[in-house]
Amino acid sequence: xxxxxxxxxxxxxxxxxxxxxxxxxxxxxxxxxxxxxxRFVSPINEENSLIRLQAAHKIEAPIVFIGSSVTERxxxxxxxxxxxxxxxxxxxxxxxxxxxxxxxxGTVYVLEVNNMFNNRNIELTERTNQWDFDLFRDSSHFSxxxxxANLLVSFVFYFLEHMKHETDAQYTDIPAxxxxxxxxxxxxxxxxxxxxxLIEGIEVLKSRGGxxxxxxxxxxxxxxxxxxxxxxxxxxxxYMDIPVLNYNSPxxxxxxxxxxxxxxxxxxxxxVMYMNTAANSAALIAVx
Numbered sequence: 123x124x125x126x127x128x129x130x131x132x133x134x135x136x137x138x139x140x141x142x143x144x145x146x147x148x149x150x151x152x153x154x155x156x157x158x159x160x161r162f163v164s165p166i167n168e169e170n171s172l173i174r175l176q177a178a179h180k181i182e183a184p185i186v187f188i189g190s191s192v193t194e195r196x197x198x199x200x201x202x203x204x205x206x207x208x209x210x211x212x213x214x215x216x217x218x219x220x221x222x223x224x225x226x227x228g229t230v231y232v233l234e235v236n237n238m239f240n241n242r243n244i245e246l247t248e249r250t251n252q253w254d255f256d257l258f259r260d261s262s263h264f265s266x267x268x269x270x271a272n273l274l275v276s277f278v279f280y281f282l283e284h285m286k287h288e289t290d291a292q293y294t295d296i297p298a299x300x301x302x303x304x305x306x307x308x309x310x311x312x313x314x315x316x317x318x319x320l321i322e323g324i325e326v327l328k329s330r331g332g333x334x335x336x337x338x339x340x341x342x343x344x345x346x347x348x349x350x351x352x353x354x355x356x357x358x359x360x361y362m363d364i365p366v367l368n369y370n371s372p373x374x375x376x377x378x379x380x381x382x383x384x385x386x387x388x389x390x391x392x393x394v395m396y397m398n399t400a401a402n403s404a405a406l407i408a409v410x
Contacts, residue, residue, distance in 0.1 A: 144270075145263060151273045152262040160280040161197065162267035168246065171208055172266045174198070175250055176259040178205045179223045185401045186225060188212040189234025192339050195386040195393065201290070202401035206234075210243040213323035218250055220326070227331025232404045235338040235355035235366065236348055236384075238320065287391035290398060296373060298403035301356060301366040309361040317358055324362060333408035336366040337400055340374045343383040365407040367400060 155162065162173050171194065183203040187193045194206035207215050212233045219225075249255065258264035266272065314321070324334060336359050338352050352370070359366045378396055379387040386393045 148268060148270060148273065149262045151277065152268045155273070155276055155280060158280070158284070160276060160284060162272065162276045163279050164266065164269070164272040165275055167208075168249075169266050169269075169272065170194075171206070171246060172249060172255075173272070174204075174206070175218065176255065176265055176267065178219065179259070181205065181223075181225070184226075184228070185230040185232065185405055187232045187234065187337070187397075187401075188215045189339075190237035190240065192236045192341075192384060192386075193234045195381075195388040196397045197388050197394075199288075199394075199397070202397060207243050207246050209237065209240055210246070211238050211240045211320070213320055214242045214247065216323045216326060218247070222256065224330060225332075228333065229331070230333045230335065230401075230405050230408045231327050232335050232337050232400065232408075233324070235336050235352055236341070236370075237351065238336075238355050238358075239317075239351050283389055287389065287394055289391060289394055291395050292399040292402060293377070293395055298407070299368045299371065299374070300403075300407060301359075301368050303356065303360045303366075306356045306360045309357050313354075313357065314361075317354075320358060321362065324364070328410060331410070333410045334362075334364050335404040335408040336364055337404065338366065338368045338370045340369045340371070340378055340386070340396075341384045342375060342380045344370060348384075364409060367403055367407075369396070369400065 162177075164170050164173060171191070174194065177198075181198060181203040183199065183201060185202040187196050187202065187204040187206075189204075189206050189212050190210050191206060191208035193204050194208065196202075196204040198204060205215050205219065207218065254264070262268050267276070309317075327334060336355055338355065341348060348370075352368070356366055358364075374396075378392045379390040381387045386396070
């Protein structure tokens with residue numbers, strides 16, 4: 123009987139020590155990556171979005187791209203950053219930010235046209251509204267970035283990709299593709315009602331001292347859906363006197379690299395250069 127008690131005690135002790143060691147290693151790995159400004163990633167696409175949304179309050183860049191997963195491929199940097207929800211319009215990212223983070227007056231908001239008229243990503247929104255999302259956003263143990271599997275993948279990315287294509291270079295051989303609004307139709311009363319939530323979302327950003335610009339990101343294949351959104355985005359922009367940058371043209375697409383028909387490859391130098399170029403042009407023409 124005494125031997126059994128000793129064995130149980132030893133088993134419990136080993137278990138406690140093993141768990142403590144795992145927690146210490148998890149904390150150490152998370153802290154090490156964070157101190158080196160590593161990119162936290164996950165093998166699960168949805169968790170990549172959640173990792174970035176939990177870190178949205180840390181953004182201090184003067185230029186912020188807002189939109190869907192198309193925008194999400196533009197990784198946060200010191201000079202510009204992105205906040206995105208896959209399959210969602212910028213207006214639902216606004217709602218996410220509204221009760222959590224207020225960026226400085228004068229911030230340039232570059233609003234994605236490609237999925238501007240999408241509905242809310244309900245599954246992602248519900249996850250960000252759960253009690254633990256904000257509570258553990260900076261946790262070295264319970265945030266999405268700190269999950270053991272995600273830490274392992276993040277270490278691999280750090281040693282293979284960290285700062286590999288970091289650059290301040292821009293594309294300077296093509297003029298900024300500012301859309302001429304002369305041929306764009308005027309907004310209808312029906313459209314004003316249908317897009318009231320978008321108009322209100324833009325006014326909220328302006329009321330915070332934000333400066334606004336629309337951007338139509340490049341795609342390998344432009345669907346009818348994206349073409350329709352671009353036309354509607356230009357109508358809305360004309361009504362609100364907001365400039366539009368249209369990078370979805372062959373001369374831009376041919377120099378960029380994609381992972382699929384609509385998403386840029388976030389780890390390529392061409393994508394970083396594209397982000398730098400779009401951010402610089404937006405900062406020059408954005409309106410308050």
